[in-house]
Amino acid sequence: MNNSNRTGRFTSSQMYRLVGSLAVQKTYIKEIDIERKMQRCLDVGSYSQSMAWGRYMETRVFQLMPKSYSMVSKATILHPE
Numbered sequence: 001m002n003n004s005n006r007t008g009r010f011t012s013s014q015m016y017r018l019v020g021s022l023a024v025q026k027t028y029i030k031e032i033d034i035e036r037k038m039q040r041c042l043d044v045g046s047y048s049q050s051m052a053w054g055r056y057m058e059t060r061v062f063q064l065m066p067k068s069y070s071m072v073s074k075a076t077i078l079h080p081e
Contacts, residue, residue: 005076008036 010018010032017028035042062071 005078007041008032
């Protein structure tokens with residue numbers, strides 16, 4: 001992940017970890033705390049064929065949508081509070 005707005009913040013894509021078991025919650029919270037202290041993301045990225053296919057299909061479907069739609073999946077929208 002190279003989006004600095006996501007570093008050290010709880011994100012919607014990882015919210016399932018906060019509602020999981022106590023051990024999972026603690027691990028996620030520790031990771032977020034480490035990211036904040038280091039001021040960088042712990043995620044070094046990953047690649048798989050299924051991820052590549054998903055990215056391709058997302059782009060392809062977006063191309064077929066009317067021009068009034070905008071793809072914001074790579075944007076991070078911060079909550080005002």
